[in-house]
Amino acid sequence: QKEVEQNSGPLSVPEGAIASLNCTYSDRVSQSFFWYRQYSGKSPELIMSIYSNGDKEDGRFTAQLNKASQYVSLLIRDSQPSDSATYLCAANSGGGADGLTFGKGTHLIIQP
Amino acid sequence: GAVVSQHPSWVICKSGTSVKIECRSLDFQATTMFWYRQFPKQSLMLMATSNEGSKATYEQGVEKDKFLINHASLTLSTLTVTSAHPEDSSFYICSVPARVGETQYFGPGTRLLVL
Numbered sequence: 001q002k003e004v005e006q007n008s009g010p011l012s013v014p015e016g017a018i019a020s021l022n023c024t025y026s027d028r029v030s031q032s033f034f035w036y037r038q039y040s041g042k043s044p045e046l047i048m049s050i051y052s053n054g055d056k057e058d059g060r061f062t063a064q065l066n067k068a069s070q071y072v073s074l075l076i077r078d079s080q081p082s083d084s085a086t087y088l089c090a091a092n093s094g095g096g097a098d099g100l101t102f103g104k105g106t107h108l109i110i111q112p
Numbered sequence: 113g114a115v116v117s118q119h120p121s122w123v124i125c126k127s128g129t130s131v132k133i134e135c136r137s138l139d140f141q142a143t144t145m146f147w148y149r150q151f152p153k154q155s156l157m158l159m160a161t162s163n164e165g166s167k168a169t170y171e172q173g174v175e176k177d178k179f180l181i182n183h184a185s186l187t188l189s190t191l192t193v194t195s196a197h198p199e200d201s202s203f204y205i206c207s208v209p210a211r212v213g214e215t216q217y218f219g220p221g222t223r224l225l226v227l
Binding site: 034036041042043044045046049088098099100101102103104105 | 146148154155156157158161171203205207215216217218219220221223
């Protein structure tokens with residue numbers, strides 16, 4: 001059974017600091033990994049996707065993937081109050097044919 | 113702009129009635145769409161894969177006769193919750209995979225409340 005694990009938090013980070021979000025997955029077949037941000041009452045919006053080992057940077061966001069450790073992380077630099085949300089880690093087996101398996105999400109709070 | 117739309121955005125119905133939710137891909141054709149369900153303070157759970165021109169594929173534990181899926185065209189999938197009960201109250205979200213790569217774009221969701 002595919003599982004994606006996240007610490008539910010809440011994770012509290014001061015404004016301007018780096019927020020670090022972590023995720024592990026159980027299915028070694030998984031090839032594609034995603035971080036989504038979800039505000040209360042809204043649907044998820046894509047933040048980052050990562051497919052190969054290493055780091056991928058996009059603006060203030062950096063995703064990291066380590067397939068050997070089955071570990072995915074998201075770093076948010078210069079955290080802003082508007083970054084306060086639930087961050088969902090998701091995995092699929094690649095190719096777009098499979099739906100996503102989501103973690104329960106980490107609730108991030110950026111303190112002004 | 114929005115890539116995926118859903119209608120209605122919210123619905124309140126009486127127990128025993130059926131509710132239809134539409135999911136439309138606005139930017140590209142989609143032979144596959146996905147339906148998820150999210151209960152309060154829980155994560156998204158994949159319910160089924162909607163396939164254009166063929167039967168939907170349901171995840172374990174999801175009743176195919178209760179949650180009817182029709183993928184009528186390359187831009188439209190519908191989910192019908194038949195004989196809805198209060199335990200079906202949830203946030204129903206569809207997604208569409210991008211043409212290139214595996215990224216999925218989510219619709220805005222439909223909040224269902226069954227009284």
